[in-house]
Amino acid sequence: MSTQRGAMNLMKAQRLIRVCVIGAVGAVLAACAPSAPPTQSNAAGSSPSDTLTVATTTDVVNLNPLLGNSRTDDWVTDLMYPRLLTVSANGSKEPYLATKWGYSADGKTGFFDLRNDFTWSDGQKLTATDVAYTINTIKTQNPKGNVVSGFMSNLGKATAVSPTRVELQLNKPDSIVVPEIGFWMTVVPEHIFSKQAKIDDFANASDWVSAGPYRLSSIAKGQSYTLDRVEPYPMAPNGKPTLAKVVFKVYPDVNTEILALKKGDVDVIANALPPAQVKDLKATSGISVAEVPGLGFTHMTYNMKRKPMDNVLVRQALAHAVDYNSIRAVAVQGQAVTANNSPITDSLKEFADPTLKEYTFDPQKSKALLAQAGVSNLKLTMIYSLQDPVISAWSSMVKDSAAQAGITIDLKGMDRNTYLAKTVAGDYDIYAGSFAIMDEPVSNMALQYLPDGAINYSQVNDPQLTSLIEQAQSTIDKGKQKSLVQQAAGYVNKNMIDNIMYVQNLNVAYSSKWDGFITKPSELLSIIDPASLANIHQK
């Protein structure tokens, strides 16, 4: 009898436990706002006054700056390997390692004159030999994922003609080689990297040598990356970067980053904030928000290799079926300006054409254009990366506004790798994405609209457009180049070859106890550019 009662009690207890477990699971779901990972070295969220902790949501993929990188790789390696040039908020190039740059009179030789006060952290001088080695290695080995090689089609070779001058032999005049190599390429130490026969195989995973303000000292894969101060760094006050350490910490998502910043576990959130969070963080005590000028753009391209998008009327109809103002006002929370459907946005003031206008949101006109094209019941798929929260947010707005014009858009948000694979294969009707930095009008248009362009997501092959871009590419006459660029941009706008929707100004958050940040355009440079982190200090 007592055994039976015990069994019944056990059953009741099991039932109670089950209900409790369900309740606990529910409570976890209900409170599914994530918590920040524990701090490793800093107790109670406090950090020494000369250590800056930077939050990021992407882990480091590799530490060889010559290979294709994630955003965090760039942030870390930029603090160790200098670029020849940097970029200002309006897209113009500014000196960094190079003091002067340009072309010979016949346009067949490019050059960089270098500073002579940069030294690698192992004591070796940084000279033109390192620069020439880096350029020639990229040219000859075409490292995996390296974007600079795309600008080198007309480059013969680079030669260090003196310790402070590098000359680039060009097969024919090409106005994009010097500025694009200057900005996009990071210089690596020849005496370290040349030991590797094949640069693709070099992980650069230890014994780092730096000519930047900081040098990687330890890594905890997937968790944190610590850099120590390097002296002397010629661009820091008295040659001494202001921070003793910079620590990059990897967080699972932006929600945990925000929690960590509010708690004081991190000092800076490196990646751009979701637009809807800017207002809230601006109002949070102890947190400051810096606006980072946008130098890229967000766009949709219509696959011109597929019918009926090869018809200009259909593309124009699609462009008229987008509610641009609402997207900028709601999804981007007013933190974006129109791009006037032009690849040369107002950010590039020197080249922008003020006469170009944005297509109006007009579903009736869109319907009329489709009717004129003889197209009915238009059904298209749109791909976008789920890792882009802003595009993910407005994708449904595009679908809804297109529906008003009788166009059905099937949304295909996908993980980044699948998205990139489909993009490379041209497997989409509509592609939605964004470029972080479009700094050089001619090279950008060459990459986007020449038939073999690396980012020709419109799949365009238009002889008239190709001719305009190739002419602009082959001249170093600024006036002529501007005229050709503007004609090409107007052609893109008129024929809706690329639906460039807006330029977004990004926002990054940091602890108000820090001061002295230098703001550079785009998420790539932002407020954690070497020039900025070599100079910041606590208030």
Add this chain to the structure above:
Amino acid sequence: MSIMLADLETEPVGQQESAAGATWYAFRHNPMGLVALGLMLVLVLVGLAAPLIVHYPSGFTSDVLQSPSSLHWFGTDNLGRDIMAEVVWGTRISMTVGFCASLLAVTFGVLIGMLGAYFPRADTALGMVVDLSLSLPVLPLMILVAALAGPSLGTIILVISFFSWPEVARVVRSQALSVVNLPYMDAARVLGGRHRWILRRHLLPAVAPVITVTVVLTASRAVIAEAGLSFLGMGDPSSWSWGRILYESQQSGSMTSAWWTTLFPSAAILLLVVAATLIAIAYNDARNPRSRED
């Protein structure tokens, strides 16, 4: 023989009614079960009557991330859409996924489980398949398959059911094993009953209570799986589900600043899972004469 089989198909109706009646009697005298059943019915009604309750959440408004108010009972999301509308319409999709995925998983699982128990020769092979399937890392595989197949409602249902049937098969097999050697099964075989007939008329009714419980639990697990996949961005971006609401909250960084974007869909998931589990427990107790007596 056919006449004899036809006679055998005639069951003592009164006796069956009394068993069902006794179960229902015990069930409705269990407050926990009745409350859970009521909750489930409310959720089903909300799902069915969604168009009568609120408009489909689409478009956008300027009321971005507004906290709950008389205008928006559950607040608004990052595009100013009403979260109550999203939860109500999400009920429909989440329950559809749960029901369809559960139906597929249970159908396949019951078939495999019964065949394994009834045909000893096939049991080893089927058991290995079930064990192998149970040992797979389900969530990563679900993510992989959903990512490869592309996000859609059909994909989600198929993916969830594909990874849910082995548990059903194991439970059904163990129940069926305790039945296949009982005298009435031997009698059916001796009378010359075909395998299909025996499986359908004798074995299936014997495992039916387990199936009923399994259907409910598998459906609730399917809803959680759908929410998980949608939360990871593998859901259908064209239709609202509870997981998609959570996903959009996470994507927009609203989790830390707008609690209402996560609380209400999470509460809906919680309600469904608790209701399903309690129904299953109450039904099981009602079927069990010993606990019924208690």
